[in-house]
Amino acid sequence: MITIAIEKKLNAYHGQQLLQVNRQFESGSITKIYGPSGVGKTTFLKVVAGLLMPEKGSIVVDSVTWFNADAKINLPAQKRNTGFVFQQYALFPNMTVRQHLEYATDDELWIKRLLLLGKLDALEQCKPEYLSGGQQQRLAILRALATKPKLLLMDEPFSALDYKMKTELIAELQALFKELDTTTFIVSHYPHELDGLTDEVLSFE
Numbered sequence: 001m002i003t004i005a006i007e008k009k010l011n012a013y014h015g016q017q018l019l020q021v022n023r024q025f026e027s028g029s030i031t032k033i034y035g036p037s038g039v040g041k042t043t044f045l046k047v048v049a050g051l052l053m054p055e056k057g058s059i060v061v062d063s064v065t066w067f068n069a070d071a072k073i074n075l076p077a078q079k080r081n082t083g084f085v086f087q088q089y090a091l092f093p094n095m096t097v098r099q100h101l102e103y104a105t106d107d108e109l110w111i112k113r114l115l116l117l118g119k120l121d122a123l124e125q126c127k128p129e130y131l132s133g134g135q136q137q138r139l140a141i142l143r144a145l146a147t148k149p150k151l152l153l154m155d156e157p158f159s160a161l162d163y164k165m166k167t168e169l170i171a172e173l174q175a176l177f178k179e180l181d182t183t184t185f186i187v188s189h190y191p192h193e194l195d196g197l198t199d200e201v202l203s204f205e
């Protein structure tokens with residue numbers, strides 16, 4: 001179970017607004033984070049990952065306190081072991097596809113399975129500059145999965161994929177999340193993009 005009750009001020013162009021979340025998420029559930037541009041979806045993922053700090057509240061994951069403003073507890077991002085798929089992929093320009101995964105895990109069977117899942121097995125020696133946008137996005141997803149994170153945070157992870165690739169990948173990820181018992185938050189702009197995949201919706205207005 002993940003319990004999140006936080007407040008963070010957002011410095012928007014037209015003044016300040018408040019990001020407020022007060023929710024519980026079942027372990028293994030998949031939640032769609034939905035809302036208009038600029039409402040704070042990416043900021044919310046970064047707060048959960050420990051990359052940004054809220055002003056108030058707490059984050060408790062499986063009875064472990066990751067953040068508590070009053071008690072001044074703030075577990076560093078490295079210790080939270082979340083998987084993060086960034087909107088802009090954040091790949092390493094000098095690493096091959098395979099090296100991205102080896103950086104995160106030394107489990108060779110798992111690496112092979114991920115490469116097949118993302119249809120990148122034939123491109124494992126390529127660096128990001130030789131990959132298409134969709135291939136780069138798939139690599140970002142595979143890298144986030146490589147550590148078998150208990151909490152996976154995905155920011156618009158399917159935006160560069162064509163319909164067929166997206167549908168196939170979503171079906172395979174669904175089975176994988178179940179197998180790993182991963183709790184997943186996925187940001188999406190589109191109302192029906194994740195239909196059938198997500199159990200819950202966290203909607204920002």
Ligand SMILES: Nc1ncnc2c1ncn2[C@@H]1O[C@H](COP(=O)(O)OP(=O)(O)OP(=O)(O)O)[C@@H](O)[C@H]1O
Nearest residue numbers: 009010011012013036037038039040041042043044
């Ligand atoms: N570290 C920060 N501290 C405070 N405010 C921030 C910080 N980073 C970004 N913001 C502001 O928070 C607001 C929300 O940005 P954010 O990227 O979280 O929105 P979003 O809902 O993910 O948007 P989009 O759908 O366009 O990606 C923006 O106005 C931005 O300027």
